[in-house]
Amino acid sequence: MSQPTSGAPAATRGRRDAAMLAAGSTVAGILAYVFFALVIRALGAGPAAPVAVLWAWWGFAGAALTFPVQHWIARTAATAAGEASVRRGLPPVATAVVGVSALAGVLSWLARERLFGPEGGWFPILVLLVGVGSGLLGLLRGLQSARGRFGAVAAGLVVENGIRCLAAVVLVLAGSHTPVFYGLALVAGYAVAALWPRALSPRADGHGRGVGPMLFVSGASTGQLMAQVTLTGGPVLLAAIGGAPATVTALFAGLALFRAPYTLALGLVAALTGRLTSLVERRRWSTLTRIRRIGGLTTLVAAAAGGVAGAWLGPPAMELVFGQGVRLAPGDAALVAVGTVVAMANLVLTLGLLARNRSGAVVAAWLIAAPFGAAAHMLVSQDPLSSTCWTFLVVEAVAFVVLVAWESRSDRLVGRQEHRGAEGQVTTGEEPGLGS
Incomplete structure (x- = not known):
């Protein structure tokens, strides 16, 4: 270890x-x-x-x-x-x-x-x-x-x-x-x-x-698969609702371009799970809370910057990489850019919940987010491409809020259990609770 x-x-x-x-x-x-x-x-x-x-x-x-x-x-x-x-x-x-x-x-x-x-x-x-x-x-x-x-x-x-x-x-x-x-x-x-x-x-x-692995692995697998479908499934959804082939290609290209930082983050987080788990094992709740707050603030700032950069630089960058005519409108590019930034934050939050052995909460977050995405798809825009971009962003944003809430709730519950366990040890000699 x-x-x-x-x-x-x-x-x-x-x-x-x-x-x-x-x-x-x-x-x-x-x-x-x-x-x-x-x-x-x-x-x-x-x-x-x-x-x-x-x-x-x-x-x-x-x-x-x-x-x-x-x-x-x-x-x-x-x-x-x-x-x-x-x-x-x-x-x-x-x-x-x-x-x-x-x-x-x-x-x-x-x-x-x-x-x-x-x-x-x-x-x-x-x-x-x-x-x-x-x-x-x-x-x-x-x-x-x-x-x-x-x-x-x-x-x-x-x-x-x-x-x-x-x-x-x-x-x-x-x-x-x-x-x-x-x-x-x-x-x-x-x-x-x-x-x-x-x-x-x-x-x-x-x-x-240790705890049985299958519950953890199955939850992490399902949750990350749902995250991957959200991140990459836009072109399939757009094609299914009758989007023009050119717009399907443009959305595929836009997602591929803006997804590059996310792909980089997948490698970077290899060191994160063990370190977060160590903090959880040592009950460093104040440190974990500070990490969560800094992460939330960073996500908001990065999402705003990503939206501006996506609208301004995204369309010409797409044409530069994928060829003339392969571009999204500035508004759609901004939606995809912001959604990708939030997806990176969701990856980090997912690892935080896995460090707390809460893989089921990851699955629950994506299940809760899915209906909000469906509602956005039907209500926000009549244009198939724009509605698909909004669906992507809304699902990522709702999942972000739910993941933050689950993580915070998990820390509070464990803290209360340990506090009650410590009181019980003082008054009755019982062992302190160590729920994880």
Whole structure:
């Protein structure tokens, strides 16, 4: 179990970790876009469609499998239960990952022609492998984070997508025009786990009596999957309600551009779960409250700045990156920019609740936010594109408010339980309550 030390060395290490994770996430994100650009240029927009579908599943598998496994391990190892509890809980978690991956593979096989075309028979196997590989990366990053090896986490992010790019370059130079080979190149990125074999085996540190992992993992998986759908599902919703193809493409491009900081944040927060859990374990409620207040204020300021920058710089930046005519109106660009800023805050709040072992509250927040998004979609604007942008922003904003409320409520309840427990210990000799 790793515990952060106090004072200047810990602050210096924290800045170093953040810098490494930021650099690794940035390079990895660039390499991911390079890989897909190579696929499109090698195959053409039409034939590359099966790889695009696999790529979409890769994103959802990262949210539903990598994220919960990684942060379950990081949180558990930061408690007194230690890595021994991870070792005890790993078999059911691994079984669940394989089961979800197999189910996704079977469903994609049943719909293989619709999803991958008449020659996409091998892609359901790749779907299964992407799911298993995503769970494997969760194990790798979780144990590396638990051991404070954030340089290795950053390096792994880069090497993973570097392998994919290298495999795609080899295929391009060989003149390959077979989509399944480029799908295999995507799967090849998971070979990065072989570089750190010791980070795939939990140690026997700690007493091992942690809470059951499946409730935590399933809640974190569902919550993060819902967050991912909110963040990336706008173009699908717009197409479903009859949006023009050009506006669907523009919304996809706008979300991809403004989502870049969020993608960077996914790598940066690798160090956050363990540190927040340590604060929770040490009952540092005043520090946690201060973090929540600073985070809320920062979100409001960043959202205002993001809205202005999105309206002013967003449309020309979209044309610069994606080509002439691919742009959103300034108002729509502002909505997407603000929504993405709030999405980043929701990611941090999610980790705060996971550190408090409140994964169910994360799911509840998104379930509460969804009807507000539906109401906004029907009432705010008659234009399909604008109504979709408003839906995205409203869901993110309501989820933000609910996540803050849940986090605050959790701290107050635990504080009251401990206060009552302390009084009981003084008056009756009972043990103090330690609800988490």
